[in-house]
Amino acid sequence: QAAAPLHPVAVQCQEAQVVVKVHRDLFGTGRLVRAADLTLGSAACLPVAQSAAESMVTFVAGLHECGSTLQMTPDSLIYKTSLSYKPTPSGNLVIVRTNAAVVPIECHYPRKSNVSSNAVWPTWAPFRSTLSAEERLMFSLRLMNDDWSAERLSNGFQLGESLHLQADVASGDHVPLRLFVDDCVATLSPDRNSSPQYALIDLSGCLVDGRSDDTTSAFISPRTRQETLQFVVDAFKFAGDDRNLIYITCHLKVSPADQAPNPLNKACSFNKASSLWAPVEGTGDICSCCETGNCPLYG
Numbered sequence: 001q002a003a004a005p006l007h008p009v010a011v012q013c014q015e016a017q018v019v020v021k022v023h024r025d026l027f028g029t030g031r032l033v034r035a036a037d038l039t040l041g042s043a044a045c046l047p048v049a050q051s052a053a054e055s056m057v058t059f060v061a062g063l064h065e066c067g068s069t070l071q072m073t074p075d076s077l078i079y080k081t082s083l084s085y086k087p088t089p090s091g092n093l094v095i096v097r098t099n100a101a102v103v104p105i106e107c108h109y110p111r112k113s114n115v116s117s118n119a120v121w122p123t124w125a126p127f128r129s130t131l132s133a134e135e136r137l138m139f140s141l142r143l144m145n146d147d148w149s150a151e152r153l154s155n156g157f158q159l160g161e162s163l164h165l166q167a168d169v170a171s172g173d174h175v176p177l178r179l180f181v182d183d184c185v186a187t188l189s190p191d192r193n194s195s196p197q198y199a200l201i202d203l204s205g206c207l208v209d210g211r212s213d214d215t216t217s218a219f220i221s222p223r224t225r226q227e228t229l230q231f232v233v234d235a236f237k238f239a240g241d242d243r244n245l246i247y248i249t250c251h252l253k254v255s256p257a258d259q260a261p262n263p264l265n266k267a268c269s270f271n272k273a274s275s276l277w278a279p280v281e282g283t284g285d286i287c288s289c290c291e292t293g294n295c296p297l298y299g
Contacts, residue, residue, distance in 0.1 A: 013107035041066030176257035206290035
């Protein structure tokens with residue numbers, strides 16, 4: 001008798017789909033289950049392939065196919081589905097020799113990331129008794145030309161010029177997502193916690209640099225797309241320091257596009273003409289905490 005598989009169900013969460021591979025020796029008894037008795041999700045999707053030896057069954061489904069559900073936590077987008085085994089009698093028999101089984105499956109996609117010029121590579125790992133995998137959303141932050149048509153070739157600026165910054169997320173086959181910039185801090189070293197430092201965006205999406213009297217820094221409204229957020233910051237340097245290289249580190253996150261912006265998920269600029277904070281989208285009251293400083297700082 002062949003050795004029973006150590007992990008009879010394996011899951012891979014990819015950018016736009018989940019791949020589930022099931023060994024037909026599902027219970028480790030040496031008795032192979034019928035591929036026709038295996039389905040994925042509440043929609044009971046059927047497998048797409050069996051291995052040549054017919055001991056392995058493969059399911060491939062889009063993230064929102066086969067009746068999967070989406071749960072959003074402060075840190076993650078979690079797509080949930082399940083593998084079901086429902087034994088049916090063979091031939092004219094009215095008995096079965098195995099129990100039905102359901103294996104929960106989850107795909108976790110972090111909502112937030114600190115961005116740099118380096119690629120973000122996917123990772124996946126098992127999650128206790130529930131099979132789970134994780135792939136990172138692809139976030140980016142780029143310096144753009146003044147007309148936003150292309151990425152800026154030079155990162156040099158003169159005082160009096162403006163930095164055109166564009167944050168993006170590649171949402172792939174996820175539910176529609178809206179991107180936010182939680183905070184941005186400028187430092188003289190790559191360490192965002194180093195000193196001195198200057199906050200450009202803070203308080204979960206308040207462009208606080210625009211509150212200063214001598215700046216025109218603001219988010220661009222309306223957006224070109226929900227997965228993109230553009231903002232302009234007037235060039236600056238740290239007082240009393242002759243170094244001419246400044247690092248800007250931003251913390252990006254997403255929420256479902258159909259979720260109304262709120263004090264936690266917002267993009268607010270200070271309008272000097274009205275002396276009021278104004279959101280890129282949503283009602284004005286979500287920005288009131290930018291002035292009082294009591295915005296929620298989690299999620």
